[in-house]
Amino acid sequence: MKIISWNVNSVRARITNILEYINQAKPDVLLIQEIKTEDKNFPYEDFEKNGYYSYVYGQKSYNGVAIISKVEISNINKDFIKDDLKQSRVITGEIQLKNKKIEIINIYVPNGNPIETKKYDYKKIWLKKFILNIKKKLNKNSNLIIAGDFNIIPEEIDVHDFKRYENDALGKLEIRKKFRELLNLGFSDVYRLKNKDKREYTFWDYFAGSWQKNNGMRIDHFLLSNNLLDDISSININKKPRSKTKPSDHTPIELEIN
């Protein structure tokens, strides 16, 4: 089974790129973030024509997440955390893989910049609640996949210039510790597990040739509960979509489990 996570930075502005990509990559389940639209304006038909059903948790202009799937998804839930600002950032659903019922948690973590503002506090509180709920969830199901845009640079190796981000909401130690807290609950960062010293990124901003200079960061992740680690076939960051015209600033991360 192929599960892919991609922050598309507007599903409507990106629909041509997304359809081209899924026809080549052929995911069973595509987790997207930053759809930037309300449910009623989601391009359900475009995905349906390509064999995918969409489960959408949208919001006007900002945020929004969705699960696009060829396989059956059960128990879709849009209330994973109580969000004080009522932002659409988490959608979950269950898939069946052999004898395992796996819960997929698709997330778009708040950016949190600039620091020393309410936005940063919101990120910290959001992460705290999220971790607490993951902890509870683990007690009921030991087969969890957390995927999406974490807006966290886990380690120095995960960004082109760490110095520039150590006082940023994506790279501050306090935030990176939240990522470690999650791992310590019994998860693995699958990309880093399989690529010990490799420097690859999932995001390059639109400014002054960041993509051309490879000034990127690795902030989109697949965290698998350790119970699922033996089922991993491969993990891959696919840079091709970032090189296209009118690209998202993020590129997809692709997981194969069997």
Added chain:
DNA sequence: ATGGCTGAGCTACTCAGA
């Protein structure tokens, strides 16, 4: 080193992203 791009909403410009 920042925000020089980009998108949504809307139709001039702000908010947000990372």
